[in-house]
Amino acid sequence: MTIENFNTDRGLALLTVMERIRAFEEQACLAAERDKLVLGAIHPSIGQEGVAAGVMSNLNKDDIILSTHRGHGHTLAKGASSVAMMRELLGREGGCCGGKGGSMHIADFEVGMLGANGVVSANITIAAGAAHAIKLLGDDRIVVDIFGDGAINRGPFLEGLNWSTVFDLPILFVCEDNQYSATTKTSSMTGGDGPAARATALGLRATEVDGNDAEAVADVAAEICARLRAGGKPEFLHAVTYRQTGHTSFDPAAYRPEGEAAKHRLENDPIARQRDILLTAGISEQALTDIRGEAQAEMIEALRLAAASPFPDDDTVFLDVQDLGSPAVEAY
Amino acid sequence: MTIENFNTDRGLALLTVMERIRAFEEQACLAAERDKLVLGAIHPSIGQEGVAAGVMSNLNKDDIILSTHRGHGHTLAKGASSVAMMRELLGREGGCCGGKGGSMHIADFEVGMLGANGVVSANITIAAGAAHAIKLLGDDRIVVDIFGDGAINRGPFLEGLNWSTVFDLPILFVCEDNQYSATTKTSSMTGGDGPAARATALGLRATEVDGNDAEAVADVAAEICARLRAGGKPEFLHAVTYRQTGHTSFDPAAYRPEGEAAKHRLENDPIARQRDILLTAGISEQALTDIRGEAQAEMIEALRLAAASPFPDDDTVFLDVQDLGSPAVEAY
Amino acid sequence: MTIMTYANAALEAIRQSMQSDPTVWCVGEDLGRGGVFGQYKGLREEFGEARISDAPISEAAIMGAAFGAAMVGTRPVVEMRFADFALCATDELVNQIAKARFMFGGQSRAPMVIRKPMGLWRSSAAQHSQSLESWYVHIPGLVVLCPATPQDNYSMLKAAIACDDPVVYLEHKNIWALEGDVDFDHQITLGEASTRRTGADVTIVSWSNTANLAVEAADTLADKNIDAEVIDLRSLWPWDKSAVLDSVRKTGRLVVAHESVAVGGFGAEIVATVAEQVASSLKGPVRRLGAPRSLIAYAPNLEDKMRVTAEMIVTAAQETFE
Amino acid sequence: MTIMTYANAALEAIRQSMQSDPTVWCVGEDLGRGGVFGQYKGLREEFGEARISDAPISEAAIMGAAFGAAMVGTRPVVEMRFADFALCATDELVNQIAKARFMFGGQSRAPMVIRKPMGLWRSSAAQHSQSLESWYVHIPGLVVLCPATPQDNYSMLKAAIACDDPVVYLEHKNIWALEGDVDFDHQITLGEASTRRTGADVTIVSWSNTANLAVEAADTLADKNIDAEVIDLRSLWPWDKSAVLDSVRKTGRLVVAHESVAVGGFGAEIVATVAEQVASSLKGPVRRLGAPRSLIAYAPNLEDKMRVTAEMIVTAAQETFE
Numbered sequence A, B: 001m002t003i004e005n006f007n008t009d010r011g012l013a014l015l016t017v018m019e020r021i022r023a024f025e026e027q028a029c030l031a032a033e034r035d036k037l038v039l040g041a042i043h044p045s046i047g048q049e050g051v052a053a054g055v056m057s058n059l060n061k062d063d064i065i066l067s068t069h070r071g072h073g074h075t076l077a078k079g080a081s082s083v084a085m086m087r088e089l090l091g092r093e094g095g096c097c098g099g100k101g102g103s104m105h106i107a108d109f110e111v112g113m114l115g116a117n118g119v120v121s122a123n124i125t126i127a128a129g130a131a132h133a134i135k136l137l138g139d140d141r142i143v144v145d146i147f148g149d150g151a152i153n154r155g156p157f158l159e160g161l162n163w164s165t166v167f168d169l170p171i172l173f174v175c176e177d178n179q180y181s182a183t184t185k186t187s188s189m190t191g192g193d194g195p196a197a198r199a200t201a202l203g204l205r206a207t208e209v210d211g212n213d214a215e216a217v218a219d220v221a222a223e224i225c226a227r228l229r230a231g232g233k234p235e236f237l238h239a240v241t242y243r244q245t246g247h248t249s250f251d252p253a254a255y256r257p258e259g260e261a262a263k264h265r266l267e268n269d270p271i272a273r274q275r276d277i278l279l280t281a282g283i284s285e286q287a288l289t290d291i292r293g294e295a296q297a298e299m300i301e302a303l304r305l306a307a308a309s310p311f312p313d314d315d316t317v318f319l320d321v322q323d324l325g326s327p328a329v330e331a332y
Numbered sequence C, D: 001m002t003i004m005t006y007a008n009a010a011l012e013a014i015r016q017s018m019q020s021d022p023t024v025w026c027v028g029e030d031l032g033r034g035g036v037f038g039q040y041k042g043l044r045e046e047f048g049e050a051r052i053s054d055a056p057i058s059e060a061a062i063m064g065a066a067f068g069a070a071m072v073g074t075r076p077v078v079e080m081r082f083a084d085f086a087l088c089a090t091d092e093l094v095n096q097i098a099k100a101r102f103m104f105g106g107q108s109r110a111p112m113v114i115r116k117p118m119g120l121w122r123s124s125a126a127q128h129s130q131s132l133e134s135w136y137v138h139i140p141g142l143v144v145l146c147p148a149t150p151q152d153n154y155s156m157l158k159a160a161i162a163c164d165d166p167v168v169y170l171e172h173k174n175i176w177a178l179e180g181d182v183d184f185d186h187q188i189t190l191g192e193a194s195t196r197r198t199g200a201d202v203t204i205v206s207w208s209n210t211a212n213l214a215v216e217a218a219d220t221l222a223d224k225n226i227d228a229e230v231i232d233l234r235s236l237w238p239w240d241k242s243a244v245l246d247s248v249r250k251t252g253r254l255v256v257a258h259e260s261v262a263v264g265g266f267g268a269e270i271v272a273t274v275a276e277q278v279a280s281s282l283k284g285p286v287r288r289l290g291a292p293r294s295l296i297a298y299a300p301n302l303e304d305k306m307r308v309t310a311e312m313i314v315t316a317a318q319e320t321f322e
């Protein structure tokens, strides 16, 4: 492989982000399975890191993203603190949502991450609205909403994409297609030619990309974001990837054809592929090992810190419900 | 105009149905505006009769249709009694829904008409389910669901069409595109290339037709129904027409460009166009006048009978709520 | 002080709010032509397309997009046209809007008003007539308002738009044309009930259009030498518990009346609260009026069977003396 | 009589119903692999793809299509996965399914069961933990069931599938593994409460998993010489008013306890009904327990603050003697 005009800095940055995501989720899975410290469900994005890294590398801190139940990677890549995120997964004080949201509702408004969502597809219209506000306010930020392949079968997909074209909003919809919806092969429940065809029919320019090629994702997202920043119309990106784990950290995913996951792990892992690219580009094995080592050290420390954090103060259960009326009515 | 292989019987039948629909709705509007006998809103389909006539001419009595708030035409064309329908519009005993539904919930299960619907787009998934049952039961009926151009912007459009392809159901979706959604020009709120493009993206074979050419609608619907009866996949028909009246019988529709409605009335009325075809095919003016006269006489009589009917028995307010529990709890 | 209709009072509240705060905007189907009940007439001319925005027929997107826009610095007024259609956006309202602030640990607000015209309105039948206020009161995170007069529709809508909580704003469709004095300077504190009539003998608690019927009933009761106090809750969440409890402590008798279905209606909450907290003050049986647990039919006589009327309130009040 | 889990009791009810009636079928996401809680395990092998049907992630279509199929001669069992997601299909349930029979003048029925696993379940947070049974009780046309034991989950689900009304069937997610005796011959009449314990001193009314806590509480109360009667309503619509009123007439004391938010919860309906109809039998204050009007958090300690516990029921029962 020869690589012309290769941007080494970006290449290393992409790898770093992916390694950090992988390490974060490996620690999160350990915290769940080994330590029983994560009590709610977690949905790892192991094997899908290329999409998060590639897309987010083109966003500024004040650009906005929204994500799904499988959103650790997007959130980290957008710049959230791994410690605050890990605390959130453990339901602790100092978690980015004060321990109230957990993995499925992770959010960090400081870095423009307006929330994962436990309801499939729900963020699509909300993201369109965020872009709508940007346009109303005459702002120059852009919005990226990421959702899964299963989300394209719910109504909000149509309503939100239609909304974005009708109001001509600065938004990129990314379908992170890991080929499964929980235990179901998504294609078996999806009519027609899939995500991009639907988006095109709704008036969006749609692009397809190999989601496990972080460089390709970064390239195509760069072009799209540039168009959006130049006042372009809403766009759609279909990034094909693969979920190497079960649906949740506890799901053995026995419903997959034998060997399928193993093949992807061996031949189509976005981190391994990026490492190969970097090696070809002349980066030393040692440099790559260091990146991984640092990522792992960061996340081991994040878990240690999170586990040492107290649970939130009991009284916070009545905080941030709403301004009017007391939530603590004499219910019990 | 020369007409080869023209099917005179069908041509006359199409005209007859359209004249009956027109006459029914003219009487209904009089009952509403002149007589104040229709208390709820009615949504006339005047100018759109070609779609109802053309599509329904291909259905058997036990085939199933579902419709919208603008459903008088479809219901009549499917074979419902004009008297029972008029009684329903007046909220009388003997109305097809016992006076409980009114215009927006007109239904006649005897002729396979499973209901108009007051919620835009809602019947799309319900119709898919009716077709689903047919398939489960191993029946050979088909289902037709008709909805407006505004309905394609709601989620159930995507969910219901996707459902029909995933389960490969015997259903035809008809978008009766009268170009308006209430006071809004639908195209201004619709992204992309419109109904057929969306249906195609969802995996349905889609056909476009001039909805004011009843012959053309009948032809294309005949082909589609034949394919469905032969076990074919779900299909979509986009029939373009024009709403000659306001949204409701009380709406002056002043928001339309000047002259637009008049032009359609003069040049694009489906009844006038069908009459021209029949004249060209050698039918006498008198024969056409007779058809109209009979239709008008039928509907004047229907209104007379309806107006003479009593209101439903008060006790029916507690009938047909549900089997379990009393609806007449000591509420008042 | 001017005389205005209930509809125009709301329109004026919106106009003033939009004038003073450029982040306020309205979105819903057909708004550009004034909205289905004319509640937005003239506003597009004044504020333009972007701030009086049409919408595709897509309630989920209207609700969801408005929420997204509320999180990003604007204050949307969402028009749902008929309260019934808001059911097409229930996930957005209940799982998203009501929960976001808490779920995200206080990082976000959803300062938005969701207008949902509700209630019985001449032969509109089962899908265009519902009153589901009790649903929303049951959902933590939401404010629930039910104005009954032009003044309240003006003052409450202004306060709702200024409020940082998501507000479910339930206007009654049957009183758009109701006229009354409106004082633009009159401010109200959301959550305070309005005592529409003071009285010593029996407390009648109500809201929305039924509160107007309760005032009528109180006049009739006065002729029968029963001095009724009429409390128009106006705000169901928060609700003015002390106004109700104080009044019952004073009168010793309670009637609660609402248009919505009695079973599981918000009237139950009021009666239950009274039973829990001031049972010993009661001098007679409490009475609760609401619709039977049946559906709203199209035929006018059947529709009427679902109504709570002023006469029924009179009778119920008399029954508290039995 | 066999010992079965709550989940398997339901599975068996479905299996038997499908065996005896070929028009019964189940539809929902991931059903082919047994469903998200394993409640459909093995059924696809026995009944095939068409009758244990997967579905796209599209709750509105699942609900709407099942309704269409119910009108055309089949009896669908709809799986909503988490009760929370059913909010994505609210129009379908409330505006369509509940109303069709009436609106169409009796021409149609919607014989379908909508399974909505509800309630608190280990750190599932605000969008996967709700209990909204009071909403559905408020909607004419719907039957609302909340089984609390394996036997009831078997008998009630069988009866629900056989019932011609649309049934909202709310299983509690936290007791899938709860074991108990199940007698396949035991039939129940929907609408009849189950008196889980008879007692003379105080009536405790509850349902769903909270009824199990109420039984625990009654045991503790017995140690304190308070003889509690525990009424597990099981069916919220219709609800067994006479069982509750008779019991209160006997004991003169009432506690109502449920997991859902207290404000606007169905407990209010029960307390209100008692206050209206048997107030004079009451010998002490009534107590109503439900969640505060806050949201369900992820952190376990905050989640616990939203719980109604057996201890709280004990205390409330003691307070009725004050």
Ligand SMILES: Cc1ncc(C[n+]2csc(CCOP(=O)(O)OP(=O)(O)O)c2C)c(N)n1
Residues within 6 Å of the ligand: A043, A068, A069, A070, A118, A119, A120, A121, A147, A148, A149, A150, A151, A152, A178, A179, A180, A181, A182, A186, A243, D029, D057, D059, D081, D085, D088
């Ligand atoms: C509306 C709704 N329906 C069902 C679920 C349950 N659920 C959670 S994740 C999931 C699969 C989603 O698949 P996809 O969109 O492809 O995302 P992925 O999990 O693959 O990232 C389902 C069905 C949900 N959370 N929300």
Ligand SMILES: Cc1ncc(C[n+]2csc(CCOP(=O)(O)OP(=O)(O)O)c2C)c(N)n1
Residues within 6 Å of the ligand: B043, B068, B069, B070, B118, B119, B120, B121, B147, B148, B149, B150, B151, B152, B178, B179, B180, B181, B182, B186, B243, C029, C057, C059, C081, C085, C088
């Ligand atoms: C979900 C929903 N939203 C809004 C409405 C109000 N409404 C009734 S008819 C209509 C316009 C529908 O347009 P279209 O689908 O084109 O049908 P048409 O009236 O033109 O036949 C609207 C917005 C409704 N009934 N249901």
Ligand SMILES: [Mg+2]
Residues within 6 Å of the ligand: A148, A149, A150, A176, A177, A178, A179, A180, A181, A182, A186
């Ligand atoms: Mg997926």
Ligand SMILES: [Mg+2]
Residues within 6 Å of the ligand: B148, B149, B150, B176, B177, B178, B179, B180, B181, B182, B186
């Ligand atoms: Mg139209």
